[in-house]
Amino acid sequence: MALLGTGPSKGLKVKSKPRSEAHSLKRKRDDEDLDGLNQRVQGINVKGNEYETFASMPLSQPTASGLEASHYKTLTDIQKQAVPHALKGSDILGAAKTGSGKTLAFLVPVLENLYRRRWTELDGLGALILSPTRELAIQIFEVLRKIGRYHTFSAGLVIGGKSLKEERERLGRMNILVCTPGRMLQHMDQTAAFEIDNLQMLVLDEADRIMDMGFQRDVDAIVEHLPKERQTLLFSATQTKKVSDLARLSLRDPEYVAVHEAATSATPSTLQQNYVVTLLPEKLDTLWSFIRSNLKSKILVFVSSGKQVRFVYEAFRHMQPGIPLLHLHGRQKQTARLEITNKFSASKNSCLFATDVVARGLDFPAVDWVIQLDCPEDADTYIHRVGRTARYERAGRAVLFLEPSEEEGMVKRLEQRKVTVEKINVRQNKQQSIKNQLQNMCFKNPELKYLGQKAFVSYVRSIHIQKDKEIFKLNELPLEEFSASLGLPGAPKIRFLKGDNAKSLKNASRQAVTSSEDEGERDTVPGGESTSKKSTRTKYDRMFERTNQDILTDHYSRLVNGDQAQSENINDADESNDFLTVKRRLSDASSVDSAAEERLLPANPESDKAVGKMAVNVDSKRKEKLLKSKKKLLKLKKKGQKLVFDENGNPHQIYELENEDQFKQRGPADAQKAKFLEEEQARLQTADLADKQAAKAKRKEKREKLKAREAEGAADANREDGRQAVLVPFEGDVDEDLDTLDARDESDVGESPEPVKKRPRKWFEDDADDVGKPKRKQKGGIEVQEPETLEDLEAMASGLLG
Numbered sequence: 016m017a018l019l020g021t022g023p024s025k026g027l028k029v030k031s032k033p034r035s036e037a038h039s040l041k042r043k044r045d046d047e048d049l050d051g052l053n054q055r056v057q058g059i060n061v062k063g064n065e066y067e068t069f070a071s072m073p074l075s076q077p078t079a080s081g082l083e084a085s086h087y088k089t090l091t092d093i094q095k096q097a098v099p100h101a102l103k104g105s106d107i108l109g110a111a112k113t114g115s116g117k118t119l120a121f122l123v124p125v126l127e128n129l130y131r132r133r134w135t136e137l138d139g140l141g142a143l144i145l146s147p148t149r150e151l152a153i154q155i156f157e158v159l160r161k162i163g164r165y166h167t168f169s170a171g172l173v174i175g176g177k178s179l180k181e182e183r184e185r186l187g188r189m190n191i192l193v194c195t196p197g198r199m200l201q202h203m204d205q206t207a208a209f210e211i212d213n214l215q216m217l218v219l220d221e222a223d224r225i226m227d228m229g230f231q232r233d234v235d236a237i238v239e240h241l242p243k244e245r246q247t248l249l250f251s252a253t254q255t256k257k258v259s260d261l262a263r264l265s266l267r268d269p270e271y272v273a274v275h276e277a278a279t280s281a282t283p284s285t286l287q288q289n290y291v292v293t294l295l296p297e298k299l300d301t302l303w304s305f306i307r308s309n310l311k312s313k314i315l316v317f318v319s320s321g322k323q324v325r326f327v328y329e330a331f332r333h334m335q336p337g338i339p340l341l342h343l344h345g346r347q348k349q350t351a352r353l354e355i356t357n358k359f360s361a362s363k364n365s366c367l368f369a370t371d372v373v374a375r376g377l378d379f380p381a382v383d384w385v386i387q388l389d390c391p392e393d394a395d396t397y398i399h400r401v402g403r404t405a406r407y408e409r410a411g412r413a414v415l416f417l418e419p420s421e422e423e424g425m426v427k428r429l430e431q432r433k434v435t436v437e438k439i440n441v442r443q444n445k446q447q448s449i450k451n452q453l454q455n456m457c458f459k460n461p462e463l464k465y466l467g468q469k470a471f472v473s474y475v476r477s478i479h480i481q482k483d484k485e486i487f488k489l490n491e492l493p494l495e496e497f498s499a500s501l502g503l504p505g506a507p508k509i510r511f512l513k514g515d516n517a518k519s520l521k522n523a524s525r526q527a528v529t530s531s532e533d534e535g536e537r538d539t540v541p542g543g544e545s546t547s548k549k550s551t552r553t554k555y556d557r558m559f560e561r562t563n564q565d566i567l568t569d570h571y572s573r574l575v576n577g578d579q580a581q582s583e584n585i586n587d588a589d590e591s592n593d594f595l596t597v598k599r600r601l602s603d604a605s606s607v608d609s610a611a612e613e614r615l616l617p618a619n620p621e622s623d624k625a626v627g628k629m630a631v632n633v634d635s636k637r638k639e640k641l642l643k644s645k646k647k648l649l650k651l652k653k654k655g656q657k658l659v660f661d662e663n664g665n666p667h668q669i670y671e672l673e674n675e676d677q678f679k680q681r682g683p684a685d686a687q688k689a690k691f692l693e694e695e696q697a698r699l700q701t702a703d704l705a706d707k708q709a710a711k712a713k714r715k716e717k718r719e720k721l722k723a724r725e726a727e728g729a730a731d732a733n734r735e736d737g738r739q740a741v742l743v744p745f746e747g748d749v750d751e752d753l754d755t756l757d758a759r760d761e762s763d764v765g766e767s768p769e770p771v772k773k774r775p776r777k778w779f780e781d782d783a784d785d786v787g788k789p790k791r792k793q794k795g796g797i798e799v800q801e802p803e804t805l806e807d808l809e810a811m812a813s814g815l816l817g
């Protein structure tokens with residue numbers, strides 16, 4: 016078989032025309048064989064269930080040899096029932112448990128039906144096999160390669176990851192294509208030479224998934240391109256007979272082949288299934304403890320989003336559990352995904368953290384455990400996930416982690432789908448808490464903390480968007496504790512939450528500014544393709560994608576170093592307190608303490624700049640908003656304290672120097688207080704008066720200087736050929752000393768020769784004020800420097816804080 020795609024292309028084997036008599040004799044023999052084969056196929060009794068082995072089936076020599084060479088001898092139940100129907104050309108709705116051999120149930124008929132039609136490369140595309148994920152497409156292609164090795168068909172894999180042009184060049188010559196819907200549609204729309212009018216067979220593996228919402232548009236468009244007269248085969252472990260789906264695919268009286276319909280369980284009998292009830296904040300403890308006690312196993316852990324995959328993987332990797340860790344999600348590059356699936360397949364003991372991108376169809380050999388850290392969205396997803404173990408007569412175990420609020424609903428849903436799971440308990444003496452470790456790690460490693468924040472938000476979001484509210488009750492989840500269990504200093508803000516949950520998180524630390532747009536989506540999307548198209552990737556997403564490949568960009572380094580530098584500074588001061596302080600930054604205004612102020616106002620101008628930059632990058636919006644309010648800033652300032660200095664120049668609180676007896680002798684406390692206030696008031700008034708007089712004198716001096724300059728200027732102007740130099744007195748000029756302005760009283764204003772003063776320009780005025788205004792203004796001939804960047808703004812605000 017000639018191949019295109021990931022496998023090495025062997026080139027086309029073109030059947031040459033018989034030139035000699037020997038050739039024509041061979042051709043005649045082949046024809047007779049084919050006639051005989053056709054007759055045997057027509058004679059198949061589809062109800063008889065008569066074929067136990069492939070050798071006994073009416074199959075062509077190349078297929079039979081391919082199966083034998085791949086060590087497939089006896090048929091599985093689904094193969095026994097589906098293959099005969101398919102060989103006879105019926106449309107099929109095939110349903111059988113996971114790991115029961117559905118792939119061969121459609122690949123054998125594909126090869127056979129094209130063979131019996133004498134299909135050659137000149138006939139174009141004969142069969143199209145659609146898979147929901149790239150990994151599954153690759154796997155199907157591999158099986159096709161193995162059992163089709165003696166055929167002369169050309170087969171291709173079209174899953175993206177290669178240039179369209181490269182694929183396009185070969186596409187026109189393919190007889191069998193395995194593909195993901197998105198990529199296929201792209202070719203159908205854009206590749207002119209792609210001939211599909213001749214298509215004989217359409218296969219949908221994981222048909223229910225391909226027919227669901229995520230792929231609806233692509234699949235409908237693909238089917239539009241296909242000839243109506245064709246054979247269609249649909250397979251899945253959770254097959255549906257939805258009439259609307261059948262109509263969409265124009266199925267003709269399909270045979271419903273459901274071999275395990277009468278079985279008491281929808282999952283393999285060799286699979287042992289349990290669930291543990293674990294509080295959300297204890298999930299990671301339980302998972303960690305589980306992994307630590309199963310270091311010699313091959314474990315697959317499902318979580319609900321790529322962001323959680325990344326966090327759990329990175330966190331556990333740092334903690335070195337003693338078993339190789341791997342991670343897989345839809346946002347990884349194709350090469351990385353392939354490498355990871357290969358690694359996991361080949362490994363004897365390892366732990367793979369993954370999203371539902373590997374939930375369906377993948378045939379990892381000898382997986383011992385499937386752990387569902389996050390509850391699956393429905394019973395079908397559960398069935399596919401656990402189906403990654405206990406495949407083809409092997410034993411396997413599956414454990415579902417359920418939050419108490421999920422238990423009743425999920426167990427009920429599973430029972431309805433004929434899945435029985437037994438509750439087990441975690442051995443408390445083996446349960447380890449990793450909360451402190453995670454907190455330490457997040458504290459020291461801002462990148463991990465960031466991943467944790469993203470993981471938190473994406474988890475909450477995944478629960479929020481679940482349809483089945485009998486299972487997923489966001490209101491009942493202890494989110495604050497959950498965020499702490501991830502090592503986070505506070506629950507990140509969740510913008511999409513309204514009502515109770517929002518309230519419960521209202522007082523949480525506001526350090527992570529996250530929006531619903533940039534949170535992780537579930538990766539159960541078409542081949543991981545559509546997700547990336549639809550979601551908005553923020554600069555942080557891109558940044559962390561890069562860091563995942565161990566490349567720290569300058570920008571990111573600055574960010575991280577800045578953060579670390581701060582952490583270290585504060586760490587020197589007081590470890591326990593600063594853990595919270597460092598996470599809160601200015602954004603949590605009410606709790607900014609002196610340490611935080613210190614951090615915002617580093618003595619070193621270099622670090623000042625770096626910190627300014629970092630702060631601007633991280634939560635500049637919130638800070639900016641805060642800076643706009645002078646009142647709020649003033650609140651941050653500590654109240655003044657009256658201190659008395661002793662002979663050695665050391666400051667003391669007043670009460671420290673007072674002897675209690677002496678104090679009492681002077682009279683009752685209230686009277687003393689009143690007297691003190693009176694005295695202070697009088698002192699202030701005197702000081703105030705002196706200030707006013709000084710200010711008045713200053714202004715007078717200024718006016719006189721100004722007048723003198725004006726007189727001088729007029730003289731100059733007269734001298735310079737009548738050219739006038741007009742100096743307009745300033746309006747609310749920022750050069751004006753704020754204290755002086757405040758000190759001016761009404762009479763002063765009346766006396767002043769200056770025009771009525773406008774409100775002085777505030778540094779924290781709304782940006783909108785500046786829209787359309789030039790950055791530098793010429794006022795009264797004096798050039799006014801305004802803050803140009805947020806850093807300027809911050810530096811000025813820092814001054815105010817100081």
Ligand SMILES: Nc1ncnc2c1ncn2[C@@H]1O[C@H](COP(=O)(O)OP(=O)(O)OP(=O)(O)O)[C@@H](O)[C@H]1O
Nearest residue numbers: 089090091113114115116117118252376378402407
């Ligand atoms: N006739 C057979 N003899 C021996 N092994 C077989 C046979 N058919 C399939 N297998 C093996 O059984 C395993 C599961 O097969 P397959 O991947 O086709 O299952 P499936 O029903 O498609 O599962 P899923 O529903 O998870 O996609 C594979 O490792 C495959 O090689």
